[in-house]
Amino acid sequence: MQQLNFEPVLTAEKEEALREQVRDFLQQYGPFKPGNMIDSWSVCDPEFSRSLAKHGWLGMTWPSEYGGGDKSYLERYVVIEELLAAGAPVGAHWVADRQSGPLLLKFGTQEQREYFLPKIVNGECFFAIGMSEPNSGSDLASIKTHAERVEGGWLVNGSKIWTSWAHACHQMITLCRTAPASENRHAGLSQFIVDLKAEGLTIRPIVTLAGEKHFNEIFFDNVFVPDNRVVGKLNDGWNQVMAELAFERSGPERFLSSYQLLEAAIQVLREAELAQQAETVIGQYVARLMVLRQMSLSVANQLQQGKLPVNEASVVKDLGTSFEQELPEAMRLILAIEPRPSAEHGVERLLSDAILKAPSFSLRGGTREILRGIIARGLGLR
Secondary structure, three states: OOOOOOOOOOOOHHHHHHHHHHHHHHHHHOOOOHHHOOOHHHOOOHHHHHHHHHOOOOOOOOOHHHOOOOOOHHHHHHHHHHHHHOOOOOHHHHHHHHHHHHHHHHHOOHHHHHHHHHHHHOOOOOEEEEOOOOOOOOOHHHOOOEEEEEOOEEEEEEEEOOOOOHHHOOEEEEEEEOOOOOOOOOOOEEEEEEEOOOOOEEEEEEOOOOOOOOEEEEEEEEEEEEHHHEEOOOOOHHHHHHHHHHHHHOOOHHHHOOHHHHHHHHHHHHHOOOHHHHHHHHHHHHHHHHHHHHHHHHHHHHHHOOOOOHHHHHHHHHHHHHHHHHHHHHHHHHHOOOOOOOOOOOHHHHHHHHHHHHHHHHOOOOOHHHHHHHHHHHOOOO
16 A cells, blocks of 8 residues: 655755745735735736746746746745735736646647747746536546647637636646547547637636636637647646646645635734634644645655655645635634625635635635545555
């Protein structure tokens, strides 16, 4: 039976010096809009993303030949952690920096790397994820969107759903069926880089419970994709997606989406001299946060070593989701404050936003059931 690996990791002086640089930058740039501070990695601000690019904080771990910073995964982790803890609007570049760029580095052609990676590093090209589909639920292998071979490329037909910021992005790495379905449900899938302005492609917004419009449905009607936009090996898309999801599931965004609420709640309790009464609950959540952080750091360190810790990443995502979804209700009970979406600032607004957004946290990046199935298979339990 395989085991999970979460070796302890400590950041060094180099990382802590970088942390101070990021904090200085955030003090000069902030404060951020209170209504955007919960789940800030879903808030799109292209100008802010370009300001990060000027500091060399996009594509930090990528080779310098593509404009990257040749930095370690732990250095990148420190930057991401500080941005999320401050509630910074990092959604514009998020997918491109977190997974699309690394996917192209691992599987893309030299032409794709030379063309797209420098644009991502400069904050000039944003990517969306084209995986989930209507009527497929969390069963990614059941997708129906297909690509048919034509002269010079492929024609894509079908639809995708829950595609964050597709209306504000430039490209989307899209999973399609390129061979007939067979007994091996994971066979016959391929990934394509699709121009989101392509003829025949339609993007429609989905309004969330919080009244936001960052999710989208995407419809493909004979969308042409040239041969040079096939990612990796044809019909090997499933293996590529699994590698990609290791980057998506393990980062600090999986437990810092509501960090601003926890910090604000602690401050309110201190000022009201109620901290002692709530110390058990606060202590439990702070302890869970620190454990999740250490587990996430361990995954980042394994990625630095060239490993693909799929099981460990899935555990971080599953436990992080539980933490983020339970936190708003726990804070509501100990604060005795009415959550008000009309509040311009303060814990009332943060609490309201967290309550409205938390239900979606267990859907993105894989539901609990899917994640636990991946973990069980990875550990040889099923």
